[in-house]
Amino acid sequence: MSTGVIIALIVIVIVIVAVMVVAAVRILRARGGSHGGRGLKHRFxxxxxRAVARHDGDVGAAERELDALVQRHGGLRERPLEPAERERFQARWRAAQEKFVDSPREAVADADHLLAEVAGARGFPDGGEHEEQLAALSVHHANHVHGYRRVHGAAHAAGTGDGRAPGTEDMRTAMVEARALFDDLVGSAPQQPQHQVQAKAQTKDSSRFGRHLPWNFPRHQAKES
Incomplete structure (x- = not known):
């Protein structure tokens, strides 16, 4: 067999392999839309x-947004807290809860600041970049990040004085939901990625906080501030 024939056969084989690779890539991309969507829904x-709702039901736009978040923050590695750090954070949260009875607005503001600080200590973007911090938290703590969103909104609305300030019960609910994220962040051991622990309840029952007096007090006892 001549050298020219051998070269021709090699070229033909290379072309065939290239065509097969291109075809396989196209098939994977076509299937990736559905698998990617299911993967994003499972993770987030x-x-x-909420992303679908923000985009008025446009699933494709919502998935592109969430995929971009994973690309931007998926590689973040959470830094475990030292025991002393954890104890300090937990003590400050208890103090915020106790303050809620007499000063719910101050308590909500304290909880908002504390969550930003804890997240920063775990390696998330600095609290001064709230939206970026929230975005990163949504990738790794998707089940509970809305509690942070609520308490942050309540803290900032409470000081506007424009008639849109939340009521005591709204602030209490925000605190309870935010506590779920706080518990995730200060856990005694590094947390699994949130998309691997979807069996956890989205919002922990407020009875969990029975050991903290402010969450047992009759609702009418909390003072509007």
Whole structure:
């Protein structure tokens, strides 16, 4: 067999392999839309539904947004807290809860600042970049990040004085939901990625906080501030 024939056969084989690779890539991309969507929904849980709602039901736009978040923050590695750090954060949260009875607005503001600080200590973007911090948290703590969103909104609305300030019960609910994220962030051991622990409840029942007096007090006892 001549050298020219051998070269021709090699070229033909290379072309065939290239065509097969291109075809395989196209098939994977076509299938990736559905698998990617299911993967994003599994990873983001309630945040997936909120993203779809933000985009007025446009699932494709919502998934592109969430995929971009994973690309930007998926590689973030959470830094475990030292025991002393954890104890200090937990003590400050208890103090905020106790303050809620007499000063709910101050308590909500304290909780908002504390969550930003804890997230920063775990390696998330600095609290001064709230939206970026929230975005990163949504990738790794999707089930509970909405509690942070609520308490942050309540803290900032409470000081506007424009008639849109939340009521005591709204602030209490925000605190309870935010506590779920706080518990995730200060856990005694590094947390699994949130998309791997979807069995956790989206919002922990407020009875969990029975050991903290402010969450047992009759609702009418909390003072509007």
């Amino acid at each position: 849980g309630p945040e997936y539904d």
